[in-house]
Amino acid sequence: MNVPLPRSFYEPTARLVAPRLLGHFLLRNTTQGSGGGAIVETEAYLADDPASHGYAGQTERNRSMYGPPGRAYVYFIYGNHYCLNVSCEREGKAGCVLFRALEPLLGLEEMSHARGMVVQAPRDLPKLASGPGRLAQAVAITRASDNGRDLTSPRSGLWIGTDDFRAKGIVLTLRIGITKAADQPLRYILQGNNFISGRKNVSV
């Protein structure tokens, strides 16, 4: 958990990186506090993918998707939420993995504070970081502060640490909330994990 995943980890296509990220740790360290947990749900957005923000070519918004692998791509959606991705593939190619859910394991106090909620019982824990908007809020992600951040360096305060939380298998399902290329199974979840977003997790 204290060893970051190297940049080379993010060089393959998002289709390969997304399942491989499961079981590793997303970690946040700031002067305000720390937080994080095991990555239990991801989605791949590919270079040639109608559902991807990079599909129509590079713009100001999606610039960090096209940058070097291992960097954060943060976007703002529905006028309310930030979502965190990590860019994959070589510089110049779009492709990224969306972090959709964490099993909260570190800094529960800080994360509940960031979410504006109080965790009293274990059954409240899934509300902390299940879903991309919740996850981003739990670790205090904003586009202004985190877009383009290097996720391969602990010094950046937002990074991904090697771990083997992957007790069981990986399940492949359809992606959530998209309208284009909605039939593509590119969502990956840790089998049997209780911190997955959504209800229907139909295996494909």
Place this chain on the structure above:
DNA sequence: ATATCGATTATCT
């Protein structure tokens, strides 16, 4: 238990 709906704004057409 599942279904529907409103919020709220950056981005692109």
Place this chain on the structure above:
DNA sequence: GATAATCGATATG
């Protein structure tokens, strides 16, 4: 001007 990789609240069985 329409839309969106979402969430939380409210309504209904």
